[in-house]
Amino acid sequence: QVQLVQSGAEMRKPGASVKVSCKTSGYVFTSFAITWVRQAPGQRPEYMGWINPDNGNKHSAQNFRGRVTLTTDTSTRTASMELKSLRSDDTAVYFCARVIMGGSSWFIDFWGRGTLVTVSS
């Protein structure tokens, strides 16, 4: 069955970086994109970006450009998201999700359970 297993909770100080991983199984890794979505406490989910493991193409949301790096490792079927220059308002649960790359649209069809990142001095 499809599984997206995310790395454990992290605590960082302001200004630091964090890297969250998403290990996948149960499907052909290169046939689906991976997207990252975060949800701060009491807030709506927020799209961060996507990456296509097949060709490395990626997109980052305007709010995160220059601070977020999305990568994939096809040998381990793992996607990763690194966020730099952390601020307190980056405290959130970070989700990876699988994306169906349809002809006319791409959409999320399966989610990871999320990784809590806490930024505090």
Place this chain on the structure above:
Amino acid sequence: EIVLTQSPGTLSLSPGERASLSCRASHSVTGNFLAWHQQKPGQAPRLLIYATSSRAPGIPDRFSGSGSGTDFTLTISRLEPEDFAVYYCQQYGNSPWTFGQGTKVEIK
């Protein structure tokens, strides 16, 4: 970017009742590419509906989606105990993808 507004914020219903959740977009959603996701505490969110009205694999037929343009609805025909959760609409027809603020369906 497209802003999605969900209503009501909280829906208090009893098992067996019908739930109707609204999602309104600030601009027309291209292709009516709108999805609904269910989220329960401590669990991964789950895709219920995509492309406005298509059920994801394994989703019971008591869940249905409708709408077009800027107005969309998720209907749960008869609430089961496992349906009490938070529901988010999400549009993926326009960049950036955006989400609603959620509707919590709670047991009355």
